[in-house]
Amino acid sequence: MASSDIYADGFDEESTGKLPTNDCPDCPGTLVTEQGETRCDTCGLVVEAARLDRRGKRIHPRDETKRERTGAPLTNARHDRGLSTTIGRGQDAKGNELPNQKRRQLSRLRREHSRATWQSKAERNLGHGCTEIARLVSALGLDRAIREQAATLFRTAQDASLLPGRSIESMAAACVYAACRCAEQTRTLAEITRVARVAESRVRNAYQTLNRELNLPIPPQEPAAFVPKLASAVDAAPETRRAAIALADQATETGLSSGRDPAGFAAACLEVAATEHNGDVTQEALATAADVCPVTVRANRNTLQAQLGTGSA
Known part of the structure; x- marks a missing residue:
């Protein structure tokens, strides 16, 4: 065959x-x-x-x-939802050099395309805000989901006329912080402000406006959520970390942590747990990792020791 x-x-x-x-x-x-x-x-x-x-x-x-099959799906992370066009220069799709007449034509097309990119001042502000959000997310090492949610919040804030009287940079930083809070990520306002281009007071004001006007579903921050991050920063032992989480949960159940900075209270829980387990953790290192002053850590530690009877004063 x-x-x-x-x-x-x-x-x-x-x-x-x-x-x-x-x-x-x-x-x-x-x-x-x-x-x-x-x-x-x-x-x-x-x-x-x-x-x-x-x-x-x-x-x-x-x-x-x-x-x-016409490209990537639409995204809110860009002002035009990813539908913009980039006009190349110098070479065609196969890498061949373009003649001078074609180059001049593409140059004129790029100029007109740049002029037609922004249809209004509001769209220009939206593009600036999306670019600032992308920069903040990249500097903080956040995932793309946070960028998408922050860009959506910025669009909503612009539609609700919350931008007048506030800078685009402060509103973009507030949207990133609000997206982190909605996603229950342990990011403090000081961390966001450290990479932002405005003062912390302006970011806080923009965030409070967002939270008040848009009724954001932001859950309260629990001190136990900050313990793993702070423990890694000060290189605490695993048993110290577990004891600090248990102590933070106990303080939350009894209402002892209400009205206190969650990161500073988590630092105090780590200090008390490290003292009980003979850990070498300094108060200054904990305060630096939590973006608070040592006095805050010391005051929370004294409250824990007095109310829960842990450690020694």
Whole structure:
């Protein structure tokens, strides 16, 4: 029997491209599959090198309409939702040099495209705010979900006319902080302000406005959530960390931590736990990691020792 007959009986290009047998169509060898490639281990014949994608059109489940393979989905992280166009320069898609006449034409197109990018002053402010949010998220090492949520908050604040009288930088920093609070991430206002371009008081004012006007679903911050971060900063022992978390949970249940800075109270819990377990943790290091002064840590420590009877005063 000819090899073409064997190949025709065992391989069908109209189906999934798989052979019903492991026998090579050209020799007595055996077919093996490695890294998506099916070949003969004797003669090296490649039977299946690239599978056809028969899934059809690409569908974005979050969109109301079906979209074909025309790029990435829409995003709120950019002012134009990712629909902007970049006009290249110098070379075409294949890397060939463009003639001078074509370069001059593309230069004129880029100039007109830049002028038409911003349809209004509000859109320009939105672009500036999205860029500032992207810078803050990158500097803080946050994930893309925080950037998306912060950009959505900025859009909502702009639609609610909360920007007049406040700088774009302060509102962008407040949106990042509000997104972290909504996602229950242990980021303090001082951490956000450290990489922002405005003072902490302006960021706090913008955040309070957001929280009051938009009724954000922000849960209260618990001191126990700050303990792992502070313990890693001061290199505390695992038993000290567990004892501090238990102490913070006990203080939360009794209402002892109400009205206190959660990071500073978590630092005090770590200090008390380190004292009980003979840990080498200084009060100054804890205060620095929690972005509070040593007096705050000391006052919370004294309250814990007096109310819960832990350690020695």
